[in-house]
Amino acid sequence: MSDLLAARSQMAMSLAFHIIFAVVGIGLPVLMVIAERRWQKTGDGLYLELAKRWSKGAAILFAVGAVSGTVLSFELVLLWPEFMKLAGGIIGMPFSLEGFAFFTEAIFLGIYLYGWDRISPRAHIWSGVAVAVSGTASGIFVVTANAWMNTPAGFEIAGGRVTSVDPVAAMLNPAAFQQTLHMTLAAFAATGFAVAGIHAFLLLFDPLNAFHRRALSIALLLGAPAAVLQPISGDISARAVAKQQPVKLAAMEAHFETMAGAPLTVGGWPDVEAGTLRYAIRIPYGLSLLAFHDPTAVVKGLKDFPRRDWPNVPVVHIAFQVMVALGTYLALISLWAGWMALRGGDLATNRRLLQAIVLGAPMGFVAIEAGWTVTEVGRQPWIIQGVLRTADAVTPMPGLIVPFLLFTLLYCFLGVIVVWLLYRQIIRSPSSTEWSRFYSPRTVPRV
Amino acid sequence: MSEVGLPYVMAALLALSLNAYVLFAGADFGGGVWDLLASGPRRGRQREVIALALGPIWEANHVWLIFAIVLTFTCFPPVAARLGTVLHIPLTLMLIGIVLRGSAFIFRTYDSQRDATQRRWGRIFASASVITPILLGVSIGAVASGRVGQDPHGGFVAQYVAPWLTAFAFSVGLLALALFAFLAAVFLTLETNDRDLCEDFRRRALGSGIAVFLASALVLLLSRHQAPLVMAGLMASPWALPLHLATGISAIAGLAALWFRRFRLARIAAGLQVSLIFWGWALAQYPLLVPPGFTIEGSAALPSTLRALLIAIPLGGIVLVPSLWYLFHVFKSVPADAGARQS
Numbered sequence: 001m002s003d004l005l006a007a008r009s010q011m012a013m014s015l016a017f018h019i020i021f022a023v024v025g026i027g028l029p030v031l032m033v034i035a036e037r038r039w040q041k042t043g044d045g046l047y048l049e050l051a052k053r054w055s056k057g058a059a060i061l062f063a064v065g066a067v068s069g070t071v072l073s074f075e076l077v078l079l080w081p082e083f084m085k086l087a088g089g090i091i092g093m094p095f096s097l098e099g100f101a102f103f104t105e106a107i108f109l110g111i112y113l114y115g116w117d118r119i120s121p122r123a124h125i126w127s128g129v130a131v132a133v134s135g136t137a138s139g140i141f142v143v144t145a146n147a148w149m150n151t152p153a154g155f156e157i158a159g160g161r162v163t164s165v166d167p168v169a170a171m172l173n174p175a176a177f178q179q180t181l182h183m184t185l186a187a188f189a190a191t192g193f194a195v196a197g198i199h200a201f202l203l204l205f206d207p208l209n210a211f212h213r214r215a216l217s218i219a220l221l222l223g224a225p226a227a228v229l230q231p232i233s234g235d236i237s238a239r240a241v242a243k244q245q246p247v248k249l250a251a252m253e254a255h256f257e258t259m260a261g262a263p264l265t266v267g268g269w270p271d272v273e274a275g276t277l278r279y280a281i282r283i284p285y286g287l288s289l290l291a292f293h294d295p296t297a298v299v300k301g302l303k304d305f306p307r308r309d310w311p312n313v314p315v316v317h318i319a320f321q322v323m324v325a326l327g328t329y330l331a332l333i334s335l336w337a338g339w340m341a342l343r344g345g346d347l348a349t350n351r352r353l354l355q356a357i358v359l360g361a362p363m364g365f366v367a368i369e370a371g372w373t374v375t376e377v378g379r380q381p382w383i384i385q386g387v388l389r390t391a392d393a394v395t396p397m398p399g400l401i402v403p404f405l406l407f408t409l410l411y412c413f414l415g416v417i418v419v420w421l422l423y424r425q426i427i428r429s430p431s432s433t434e435w436s437r438f439y440s441p442r443t444v445p446r447v
Numbered sequence: 448m449s450e451v452g453l454p455y456v457m458a459a460l461l462a463l464s465l466n467a468y469v470l471f472a473g474a475d476f477g478g479g480v481w482d483l484l485a486s487g488p489r490r491g492r493q494r495e496v497i498a499l500a501l502g503p504i505w506e507a508n509h510v511w512l513i514f515a516i517v518l519t520f521t522c523f524p525p526v527a528a529r530l531g532t533v534l535h536i537p538l539t540l541m542l543i544g545i546v547l548r549g550s551a552f553i554f555r556t557y558d559s560q561r562d563a564t565q566r567r568w569g570r571i572f573a574s575a576s577v578i579t580p581i582l583l584g585v586s587i588g589a590v591a592s593g594r595v596g597q598d599p600h601g602g603f604v605a606q607y608v609a610p611w612l613t614a615f616a617f618s619v620g621l622l623a624l625a626l627f628a629f630l631a632a633v634f635l636t637l638e639t640n641d642r643d644l645c646e647d648f649r650r651r652a653l654g655s656g657i658a659v660f661l662a663s664a665l666v667l668l669l670s671r672h673q674a675p676l677v678m679a680g681l682m683a684s685p686w687a688l689p690l691h692l693a694t695g696i697s698a699i700a701g702l703a704a705l706w707f708r709r710f711r712l713a714r715i716a717a718g719l720q721v722s723l724i725f726w727g728w729a730l731a732q733y734p735l736l737v738p739p740g741f742t743i744e745g746s747a748a749l750p751s752t753l754r755a756l757l758i759a760i761p762l763g764g765i766v767l768v769p770s771l772w773y774l775f776h777v778f779k780s781v782p783a784d785a786g787a788r789q790s
Contacts, residue, residue, distance in 0.1 A: 056557060063553035066506050067546040073516050074542055077531030084520045085528040089748030092521020093755055099517050100763030103510040107770045110503035111777055118777050130770075165748070167755040397535050397607055410543060414550055421557055 004391055006400035007079045010407055012376070014072055016369055017411045021065030023368060025105070026139050026184070027191020027222060028058040029132035032112075034218050036125050046211050050218070052116075054195075058131075059113050060421055064414060066106065071407070079400070083383050083393035086162060090155045091145045093167040098141035104134035139187060140180045147175035150375065151244045152384050174244055178237040179375075185226045185233050186371065190364025192223015193330055197361020200354040213348045220347070220357075223364070224334035230327050235290065242291035242299070245385060247309060248378035250302045251316040253287055254280070262287040262299035267321055270313045275303060277317075311380040319373035326367040330360050453754065454747035457522040458736065460760065461515060462729045468511035469725055470630065470718055473623075475505045477631025479548060479576020480624070481651060482569060489644055494569065497631075499783035500638040502556065507774060509549070522753060525746045526736050530586075533595045537582050537611050544579030547571055580627045581620035585611055588619030588666075591728060592674040596737040615666070615673035622662040626721050629655040633701065633717040636710040638783040649705055652713070656702050663724070676738050680731025690730070694723040 001009070032054040039047035073095075077084050108130040115124055148154075154170030156163050196219035199212040206212065242249045249255070254270035254277040255262060264286025268277045285295035292299070302310055333356045340347055347353055383390040394400075478497045485493040520527035531538070548571075555568035589595050589611035599606045632652035636645050670678040681687055701716035734743050747753065 060553055060557055063506065063549050066509065067549040070509070070513055070545055071542045073513050074531070074538060077516070077520055077527045078535050078538060079531075081528035081531045084531070085524045088520035088524035088527055089522070089752040092517065092748070092752060093759060095517045096514075096521060096756060096759055097763065099510065099514050100767055102513065103507065103767055104770055106506040106510055107767075107774045110507055111774055114503035115777055162749065165751045167752055395532055395535065397532060398603060403535075403539050406539075406543065410546060414546070417550070417554055421554060424559070 001401050001404075003398055003400040004394050006404045007394045008390065010400065010404040011075060011079055013404070013408055013411065014068065014075055015372065015376075017415070018065065018068040018072055019368060019372060020365060021061050021068060022139060022142075023187040023190050023365070024061045024194075025058070025065045026132075026135045026187040028054055028061065028195075029109075029128060029135055030188070030222055031191070031195060031218055032058060033125060033128040033132055034221065035214075036128060038214075038218075040121060040125065044214075046214055049211065050215055055113055055128075057422060058109065060418060062105075062109055064418055066102075068411070069102070078403075079395055080383065080393045081395050083388060086157075086388060086393075087148075087384060089162060090152075090165050090167065090170045091148045093171050094141045094144040094148075098138050098145075101134045101138035101141060105131055105138055108134065136184060136187075139183060143180045143183045144171055144173075144176045146375070147179040148173045149384050150179070150248075150379055151175040152387050157387065175240060178233065178240045182230070182233045182237050182371070185230045186364065186368050188226035189223050189230055189327075189330055190368055192219050192221075192226060193357070193360045193364045194362065195219035196223055197358050200357040201361070203348050204351065204354050204358070207349045216348060216357075220334075220337055223330075224337055227327070227330040227334040227364075228338070231331055234324070234327065238290055239292065245379070246300045247302070247305050248311065248316070248374075249291060250300060250305070251311045251313045251378055252320040252374060253299075254302075254313055254317040255287065255299060256301045256303050258298065258301040258304045260288070260298045261285045261296050262291075264290060268317075270317050272310075272313050309381065311378050316374055316378045319370040319377070323367045323370040323374060326363040326370070330363055330367070333357060333360055453750055453757065454522070454743045455734075456757065457518065457747070457753055458743045461518045461522065462726070464511050464514040464518060466722055466725050468508075468515060469623075469626070470721060471508035472505070472511060473580070473627040473721070474630040474634050475501050475508055476548070476576045476580045477627035477629070478635070479552075479573050480628040481631055481635065481648075483573030483577060484651075487647065489641075489647055492641070492644055493647055496635065496639050496644060496784050498552075498556065500635060501552065502783075503778045504774060505549070505552065507771070509545075512545075518756075521756060522748050523736055523741070523743075523746045524748055526741050529595065529737060529741065530590070533599065533607065533610050534586050534589060536607060537586050537589070541579055541582035541586065544575045544582060548575035548579055551575065577624065580623045581617070584620035584623030585616045587623070587728070588616030588674075589613070590737050591619065591670075591677045591732065592616060593676055593738040596735070596740040598740065613673055615669040618662065618666045618669050622659070622666050622724075625655055625658040625662045626724065629659050630717055630721055633705065633710070633713050636705075637714060640782050640784060645710075649708065649710075652705050652717075653702065656698070656705070659720075660698070676735075677728065677731040680733070681727060684730070686730060690723065690727055694720060694727065697723060 032051045035047045035051035035054060038044065039051060108127045111119065112124065112127045112131055115127065119127070148170055151174040152170075153173040154166040154168070196216055199215040199219065202212045203209065203216060238249070241252070253262075253265055254268065255265070256275045256277070261284070263282040263284050265277055266281040266283065268280025270277050287299050288297040289295045291297065302313065333353070336356070337347055337353060340350065340353065379385055381389050381391065383393045478501050482494050482497050485491075485497075487493075516527070519530070551568045551571035555565055555572060558564050558568060592610075592613060592615050594610035594613070597610075601609075629652060632648050632655055635648040636652060639645055639648075667678070667681070670681075681691075697716045697720040701713050701720055704710070704713035704716055732738055735741065736743050736746060
């Protein structure tokens, strides 16, 4: 393994690990605040139990997210010193704002977790709101910095040196809006469906359990609208990528030949040597229509770009297919659940729907990992699109496979522990002495 | 603000956030040290108070480090690149320590309450709390020694190991550990209503206060040959004498306050003493960020970047400062073991 590949692998692994915790840190506080609010309004103790359990989950996941996020902020300079030398002064703004948002999140999470008996109920729920808002803001700022790597703006370079910087223009770079929108919705959808899936699974065996019914309703309230809106945000993103990063779009679609009225490809295996996509379903005019909202628009193919500027086409193409497929699935079951709820149906006793939701539980997270694979691998070989190549940004230190392996082992270990703790703390039903009060007559809970 | 002064303002803010990290997160690490060294009949309750005191605040305290690294790579990009390259190994090990410390702490809080499980997480939490400050100190010591800022040459060891694997750097690591343990013990005296427990922490504070003195002496001794620049700054500058006087006074005041059980006074004196030692290092290097090659002005980002940050930081501060005050008001105005536990 070359040092460059080791550095890229370490960065990818760190991001893939951290993103799960970051996403839950955005979504879970919303759930716990809704539950606490319902408890305050109805006096129903099950909502309080839910709020407490979700806040325990938030505590565990936020802590791991905080330390793995620290690792990432250091890895920027440990692995990519040349990148930060060039870009630090340009994209420091969103990182600094992220620092403030993250700080606020950590402060109010501490107050929320340990403050149940120390502050007024009103102050407590507002602390939860502060966690949710600052968590979302923190995600938005970080994604803004990533968007700059895709569509660098707000600076001039002469002779390898930055000669002028407009930090605000850099932050409000062309990709910032659609990337942050897409990621925020993804965080809500993924968390909502992961939680909904867990409780849907338990409801399959125990449909009258009022605890899980309430949990399911709140989780779907967060996840379903986000999942329905996500395809619209995806369309905005795709059209932007078509304009801003045509190579990335071509790789996503494994679109080799430039043509007017390009078809949309579904699935298939890109044969890079032969320059064609095998075994794919082609929808005529689909790509031109999606990318430019014009069935006859010309879509540039990979062959129009120098080979050394191509990303890894199979990886990008397949990751994109996975993301779209899973996102579509979640949007469809959201519509199904929404339609059922509007008609006054009882979601918690509809086994088909519950099974579909259980199946969807990991999909939001898998879609997020796939989506980040699309945007990051799709930008290669550049670390800053068109400005700096990844190979020129890596640290000169040799032996990078060692830290890569170290962090991989560490994160595998942490991952196992976290799953085990979540199972013990949140997912497992309350202990038997409390058990009886979690059943309620079938007519009461309208989920 | 004149354009010329901007880099210095940013360097001061960077030093302030590191100072805050040393004070607040330092005390959290020190708590881990006392967890490891818990002894006597009240061993279990010492650990309990430490966990209760850290619980609500350690994550917020930890963010000061993220501020410091972000300010470094935003305002002084070449410095960040050099630190990340030459100090790759100690910083990576420090990160692993930070990850293990934080996750073991939270796992201990939420895992089964059986003794064996608790001890296992407790041991990881406590050992990581000892190793991480040493590595932080080693990194700072390596910078102060002037070997990080020299132009790199030679093989792997010469470039990536030798700059920080020095007696001086490790003496700074020891000093950091002693300072953090001292801070934690002093702060912990105020975290319990239990007389005996308070006495336990008082004895630890006095003992680690002496350790701070010994470690400082060792650092000074070694700096003569291994960090001449810092030594010269600490000895010859016009501000040196007043600074040493102030540090000495706060050190003696801290120990005296501990002796007479004036714990609130001791807390202030200890905070002051640690901050003054930190600023002694910062001022001794001035105007260099990473000696000998990187000055504050020479490695600063463009003025437009610094100006934008100078607007953004107060705006963020409007949210941050009242929030921080509220956090400490809610949890630090009464002892950690008073009143209800976390439910």
